[in-house]
Structure formats: C-alpha cells, structure tokens
Amino acid sequence: MRRRRGSSLQEALLEAAWAELTERGYAGFTLEALAKRAGTSTPVLYRRWTDKREIIEAAIAHASATRPVEVPDTGSLRGDLIAIMQATNRARVDLLAAATVHLGSYFDNTGTGPEQLRELALNGRPSAAEIIGRRAADRGEIDPAVLTPRTINLPFDLFRHEVLMTLKPVSDEAIEDIVDTIVMPLLTRPR
Incomplete structure (x- = not known):
C-alpha cells in the first residue's frame, strides 16, 4: 500500500x-x-x-466544498430561484438530510445548531440567496428595500423545511409552488 x-x-x-x-x-x-x-x-x-x-x-x-452549487443567472428572479433549488436537489440534499438525521447529538454536545454549520460551509462567502436577491434588485425586478435577511432567505428556508420533513429531494412541483405562490408575490409586491 x-x-x-x-x-x-x-x-x-x-x-x-x-x-x-x-x-x-x-x-x-x-x-x-x-x-x-x-x-x-x-x-x-x-x-x-x-x-x-x-x-x-x-x-x-x-x-460541502466537494458538492459545489453554482449560483445560476437565468436572467430572472423566478428562474434563478427554481434553478438553484433544482441544483441543490442534485448536489446537496444528502448534506441537509445528514444534518437532520446524524447530527442531533453533535448539536447537543456543542451547543450549536444548523446555522453555525451553514456558516462554516459558506466560509465567509455570500449565500446564494444574497447573490440572487442582489441580481434581481440590480435588474429592477424587486425593490432592494424588500431584501431583508428573512425575506431573501424564505425560499431556501421553505426548501430546507421540505427536505427536513421528507429526507428526500424536493419535487419540481413543490419548488415551483414555493416560488410562484409564496416567494414571488412577497418579493415583487409594490412597496
């Protein structure tokens, strides 16, 4: 050897x-x-x-580093959100599932939670949510004032919730439902 x-x-x-x-x-x-x-x-x-x-x-x-998910630039907020969630389904659902199934005692022992692991994985880089939100604001699709941490993270929070509840990839239908019925009306509403 x-x-x-x-x-x-x-x-x-x-x-x-x-x-x-x-x-x-x-x-x-x-x-x-x-x-x-x-x-x-x-x-x-x-x-x-x-x-x-x-x-x-x-x-x-x-x-996390060996399963990179490139932040798409489809030219639209809706397209970017759907594309990033579909890419995450392919590359990282196992990471989300592992955090749920295998790390409960880690969180208990360390006094931390999934948020700290997410920060570790980001390693100081902006999140996909921040990049997609900034691009949409730059294109004039949304008012930058609606880009609070909670609103821009909402589609990803809902996506993670689906994964954590089923321990499976999120269906394309569910992704489109999250984007079309919840996120787009929230982010594109008049101020």
Missing part, C-alpha cells in the same frame, strides 16, 4: 470521516473507527485535529 501524505491523506481522511458520520451518526462516530476506515492510525488524526468535533466540522466543510 502506497503511503499517503499531505493533501492526498487529508482528502482521504475527510472522505472517510464523512462516510463514518453518515453511517454511524455523531454519537457512533469514533476516532478509532475513522482511523480504521481511512487505513491509518489515531495519532495521524490527532496531528490534524484536536478532537472529534473538529474532525466532524472539517468533514462537513469538505463535503
């Missing part, structure tokens, strides 16, 4: 950590099982991370 080093080893460790997390959950996640899955030893893990929490957070950030 070829000895892995550097980024090759790091990637293998993070992929193994994600696999352990999605199979065993946070409560069943152990450094010993991770080391065995990755074909290494626990001292190798401790040279990179101080504890289980850091490994889990790194694995989530890595899983």
Whole structure:
C-alpha cells in the first residue's frame, strides 16, 4: 500500500470521516473507527485535529466544498430561484438530510445548531440567496428595500423545511409552488 501524505491523506481522511458520520451518526462516530476506515492510525488524526468535533466540522466543510452549487443567472428572479433549488436537489440534499438525521447529538454536545454549520460551509462567502436577491434588485425586478435577511432567505428556508420533513429531494412541483405562490408575490409586491 502506497503511503499517503499531505493533501492526498487529508482528502482521504475527510472522505472517510464523512462516510463514518453518515453511517454511524455523531454519537457512533469514533476516532478509532475513522482511523480504521481511512487505513491509518489515531495519532495521524490527532496531528490534524484536536478532537472529534473538529474532525466532524472539517468533514462537513469538505463535503460541502466537494458538492459545489453554482449560483445560476437565468436572467430572472423566478428562474434563478427554481434553478438553484433544482441544483441543490442534485448536489446537496444528502448534506441537509445528514444534518437532520446524524447530527442531533453533535448539536447537543456543542451547543450549536444548523446555522453555525451553514456558516462554516459558506466560509465567509455570500449565500446564494444574497447573490440572487442582489441580481434581481440590480435588474429592477424587486425593490432592494424588500431584501431583508428573512425575506431573501424564505425560499431556501421553505426548501430546507421540505427536505427536513421528507429526507428526500424536493419535487419540481413543490419548488415551483414555493416560488410562484409564496416567494414571488412577497418579493415583487409594490412597496
């Protein structure tokens, strides 16, 4: 077996950590099982991370980074919202489901919630909601004054709710219903 080093080893460790997390959950996640899955030893893990929490957070950030969702620019707010939710269905529904199913004890142990993990995954970048909202305002489709954090995040909050309730991708019909009956009337209403 070829000895892995550097980024090759790091990637293998993070992929193994994600696999352990999605199979065993946070409560069943152990450094010993991770080391065995990755074909290494626990001292190798401790040279990179101080504890289980850091490994889990790194694995989530890595899983998010390896499933990029490009923010579409279809030329319309409606088109952008539908396209981003459909792309998220294809690339990231497993991340949302994992946060629900496997991280309950992580949140209990760390005193954090999904919002902190979302911030970790964003890594300081603007969210898709912010980008889409800004573009729509620049095109004159919506009044920039309606772009409060709550209104611009609403379509994504409703999308996440659907995923968390079903643990499945959101149907195209449900996505269009969210956009057409709730979000567009809210964001495009006269001020």
